[in-house]
Amino acid sequence: MIELSGVSKRYGEVEALRNVNLGIKGGEVFAVVGNSGAGKTTLLRVISMLETDFSGKYVFRGIDARSNPEKVRRRVTMVFQNPVMFRTSVFDNVAYGLRIRGINGSELEERVEKVLEFLGILDLADKNARKLSGGEKQRVAIARALVIDADVYALDEPTANLDAENVRIIESAIKEMRKRGKTIVLATHNLFQARRLSDRTAYMENGEIVEVGETKKLFESPEDERTRRFIEGDLYL
Ligand SMILES: Nc1ncnc2c1ncn2[C@@H]1O[C@H](COP(=O)(O)OP(=O)(O)OP(=O)(O)O)[C@@H](O)[C@H]1O
Ligand SMILES: [Mg+2]
16 A cells, blocks of 8 residues: 655654555554654655655556555545644534535535544534544544545544543544454554554654554564664553
8 A cells, every 4th residue: 555665754853754664554554663863753744645745666556656646645644643623513513524525515524424423423413623622622623634534544643642532532542443444553652552543553663664564563572773762661660
């Protein structure tokens, strides 16, 4: 689905991504873990083609992403860590993406309601989205992404700072998305979450992918000393 070769991204002096080589398969949940500043968000932004000014090669489903950014953006949707709500109802926030694609009437209504129900926010449909709690906002952001039916969802820290109940709802939505064949790239600080949800995990440090592997293997017997230190530090601190 996604193939990055020698991808680097620089912000002035900072090398946010250094020579990233990475393949992500269709239908997998792929977790990206690493400390703050490691480059997780930057990687998701490149994958979603929100960041186009990078060097190296990005092939999405066999096509060159740089020459077809719109095609990639239609199939890959990113959900941001701090989603911005439009100053309208929850329903309209979620319906927006369908309306700009020319979908209206009963199809629009059905699709929005289905997604709201899926995320347990149907009862909030008429509420002003700006007045929701953090967890509710995050669920609306995921609903907005899901309603437009992309192939790949890049989720940036979807449960950071949320309570257990919201984490549970969002994690079960991610599991259900996987069941429906969606590809998920999940940036998370939470190693336990990566472990619960992902098929494979990449550990990043200073813009570099240090190690990629099957999640169970990476957590239980990491090959790189840096990965081991990160995992042990996080699990035993
Ligand atoms: N728009 C930007 N302008 C300048 N520097 C940036 C920009 N975005 C990111 N950076 C820098 O690039 C590096 C990687 O940032 P990135 O946001 O990808 O890290 P991260 O792993 O997502 O961190 P966190 O866990 O805190 O979200 C950091 O050093 C950051 O300061
Ligand atoms: Mg980030």
